[in-house]
Amino acid sequence: MExxxxxxxxFFLHGVIVAILVGAINGILGIYIILRGMSYIGHALSHSIFGGVMVSYLINLNLYIxxxxxxxxSSIIMNEISKRNNxxxxxxxxxxxxAGFAIGVFLLSIRKSFIINFEALLFGNILGIRDVDLFMIIIISIISFIFFFFFNKAMLFTIFDKESAKIYGIRTDxxxxxxxxxxxxxVIASIYVIGVTLLAAAITAPAVSARLLTKSLSKMIFFSIIIGVSTSFVGMYVSFIFNSSSGATIVLLDxxxxxxILLSSFLYKTYNKY
Amino acid sequence: MSNFLSLKNITYGYSHTPVITDVNLEVKKGEMIGLLGRNGSGKTTLLKIIAGLIKPWSGSIEFYDKPLSNNNKPTIGYMPQVEKIDWDFPITVEEVVAFGIWKDSIFPWFKKDIIGKVHLILREFNLYNYSKSHINELSGGEQQKVFLARALITHPDLLLLDEPTSRADYNSREEILEILKSFNKEMTTIILTTHDIKGVAEKLPKIICLNKQIIAEGDPKHILTLNNLIELYG
Known part of the structure; x- marks a missing residue:
C-alpha cells in the first residue's frame, strides 16, 4: 500500500482534519484541566454525555445540541449538589x-439498532465522521480557540489564586x-475520534507530558498542542493501516x-545526580 | 474629617457559628493597621469582608461615610496567605506581578508595556534579576515580596495583606516592613494581619487585638498589655 x-x-481526510483539530483543542484544554487538578472531569463528562447522545438519538434531536x-x-447539577449538600x-x-452512562447503556439495550454508532461512540471510529460532524467540530474548535484566546489570563489567574482574582475584577464564577x-x-467534538471510554487520557496525557518537559506555561501549551496534534494525526493513519480503533490508537500513542518523556526525565535526573 | 472606611456591627461565621461578632471599626485615610490574634480569631475573615470576598451576616461597611458599592469603593491591592499558593504552578515572577494589571490588555499574553511596568516595581523591590525565574526558585521572603509587588503595582487606595511576613526571615521581614512604611507615607491605607507580636505588631503605628470581637485598639506600646494578651491568646 502506498x-x-x-x-x-x-472520509480519511475528514477524519484527519477532525483528529488534528481535536488534538489541538484537547492539548490546550488539558493544560487548564491538569492545573486545576481536575483530570477526572474529562472522564466523567464523556461518560455522562453518552446518555445525552443516546437520548438525542431517541428523540431525533441534533446530537450536538x-x-x-x-x-x-450535568456540570451544573454536579456543582449545585456539591455546594448545597456539603x-x-x-x-x-x-x-x-x-448515571448518565447508565441511561445511555439502558437505552441502547432496549434499542439494539444503535449498535454500530455505539461502538464508534465508545472507542472512536474515523468511518463515523460525516460532513455535518466535520462542520460542527470546526465550529466547536473555533469557539474553543476564541475562549482560550480571550479568557487565558482570567482562567490562569482564577486557577492560580482565585481569591485575589475576584478582588482584581475577575468574575470567577x-x-x-x-x-x-x-x-x-x-468532549462532544472528540467523541467520534477518540470515543467516550478513552477520552480522559487523550485530554490529559499530552498536557502531563508537556508539563514534564518545561516549567514555562507558554511552552507547556505549545508542547501539549504539538503532542496532541501529532499523536492524533499519526494515530488516525495507523488506525487506517491496521483497521484499529482510532481512539485506542491515539491514546496508546499519547x-x-x-x-x-517520563523515562528520559528520570534518566536525565539520575545522570545529573552523579 | 470623614472616615476612609467604617465597619458597623459586622457579624459573620461559618456553619451557623459566628467567627466575628459586632465588630465596629473606623479607619482613617493613610492609616497602617495590624490585626493581631491567634488562629481562628477572625483576622482573615475580617480582611475578606473588607475586601468584599464575603458578605457579612449583618452590619455594613461605609467608604467615606457612604455605603460601599461598585461605584463607591477604594481600589484594593490584595495579598492572600501565601501558604495557600501552589508553588509548582508554571508561572514566573513577572507573570505573578503582571496579574495585578491583567485588565490592561485583552491579549492572552502580557504585552511589553505591562512587563515594563512589572520590571519597574521588581527593580524597586530588588527582585528584577528573578523576573524570569519560576516562583518556587525564590526564598520564602522573596516570594512574599513578589505578592506584595503585585498588590502594589497599581498604587491602590487600600492595601489588604494576609500574614505578609509569615514565610520571611528577619532581613526579608524588615525589608517588607520598610516597603510598607514607604507606601504608607504616600497615604496608602494598609490593613494587615499578623501573628508576630515582636517582629511585626510592635513596629506598627496602630494595632487591633481581635478574638472574635475587638478586645483593644490603638498604639501597640499602650495596648500590648498582659491583660490584653491573656484575653487574646487565653
Missing part, C-alpha cells in the same frame, strides 16, 4: 457521570461556568510519548 493512499479517501445541553446540565465534588461527579461549557463541547 503511504499516501489513505489521503485519497474523503442534545449532548451539549446534557453536558452543561458532599465532596468527586463523589457527586462519580454518581452523575455513572462566570469564568468557571464558561470553562465547564467549553469542556462539555470539546501514553507512549508520556512514557518516553
Amino acid at each position: 503511504l499516501i493512499q489513505p489521503f485519497q479517501y474523503e 442534545g449532548a451539549t445541553i446534557w453536558g452543561i446540565a 458532599i465532596k465534588l468527586d463523589a457527586i461527579i462519580n454518581i452523575i457521570s455513572s 462566570i469564568v468557571e461556568f464558561i470553562f465547564s461549557i467549553i469542556i462539555a463541547i470539546v 501514553v507512549l510519548i508520556f512514557a518516553l
Whole structure:
C-alpha cells in the first residue's frame, strides 16, 4: 500500500482534519484541566454525555445540541449538589457521570439498532465522521480557540489564586461556568475520534507530558498542542493501516510519548545526580 | 474629617457559628493597621469582608461615610496567605506581578508595556534579576515580596495583606516592613494581619487585638498589655 493512499479517501481526510483539530483543542484544554487538578472531569463528562447522545438519538434531536445541553446540565447539577449538600465534588461527579452512562447503556439495550454508532461512540471510529460532524467540530474548535484566546489570563489567574482574582475584577464564577461549557463541547467534538471510554487520557496525557518537559506555561501549551496534534494525526493513519480503533490508537500513542518523556526525565535526573 | 472606611456591627461565621461578632471599626485615610490574634480569631475573615470576598451576616461597611458599592469603593491591592499558593504552578515572577494589571490588555499574553511596568516595581523591590525565574526558585521572603509587588503595582487606595511576613526571615521581614512604611507615607491605607507580636505588631503605628470581637485598639506600646494578651491568646 502506498503511504499516501489513505489521503485519497474523503472520509480519511475528514477524519484527519477532525483528529488534528481535536488534538489541538484537547492539548490546550488539558493544560487548564491538569492545573486545576481536575483530570477526572474529562472522564466523567464523556461518560455522562453518552446518555445525552443516546437520548438525542431517541428523540431525533441534533446530537450536538442534545449532548451539549446534557453536558452543561450535568456540570451544573454536579456543582449545585456539591455546594448545597456539603458532599465532596468527586463523589457527586462519580454518581452523575455513572448515571448518565447508565441511561445511555439502558437505552441502547432496549434499542439494539444503535449498535454500530455505539461502538464508534465508545472507542472512536474515523468511518463515523460525516460532513455535518466535520462542520460542527470546526465550529466547536473555533469557539474553543476564541475562549482560550480571550479568557487565558482570567482562567490562569482564577486557577492560580482565585481569591485575589475576584478582588482584581475577575468574575470567577462566570469564568468557571464558561470553562465547564467549553469542556462539555470539546468532549462532544472528540467523541467520534477518540470515543467516550478513552477520552480522559487523550485530554490529559499530552498536557502531563508537556508539563514534564518545561516549567514555562507558554511552552507547556505549545508542547501539549504539538503532542496532541501529532499523536492524533499519526494515530488516525495507523488506525487506517491496521483497521484499529482510532481512539485506542491515539491514546496508546499519547501514553507512549508520556512514557518516553517520563523515562528520559528520570534518566536525565539520575545522570545529573552523579 | 470623614472616615476612609467604617465597619458597623459586622457579624459573620461559618456553619451557623459566628467567627466575628459586632465588630465596629473606623479607619482613617493613610492609616497602617495590624490585626493581631491567634488562629481562628477572625483576622482573615475580617480582611475578606473588607475586601468584599464575603458578605457579612449583618452590619455594613461605609467608604467615606457612604455605603460601599461598585461605584463607591477604594481600589484594593490584595495579598492572600501565601501558604495557600501552589508553588509548582508554571508561572514566573513577572507573570505573578503582571496579574495585578491583567485588565490592561485583552491579549492572552502580557504585552511589553505591562512587563515594563512589572520590571519597574521588581527593580524597586530588588527582585528584577528573578523576573524570569519560576516562583518556587525564590526564598520564602522573596516570594512574599513578589505578592506584595503585585498588590502594589497599581498604587491602590487600600492595601489588604494576609500574614505578609509569615514565610520571611528577619532581613526579608524588615525589608517588607520598610516597603510598607514607604507606601504608607504616600497615604496608602494598609490593613494587615499578623501573628508576630515582636517582629511585626510592635513596629506598627496602630494595632487591633481581635478574638472574635475587638478586645483593644490603638498604639501597640499602650495596648500590648498582659491583660490584653491573656484575653487574646487565653
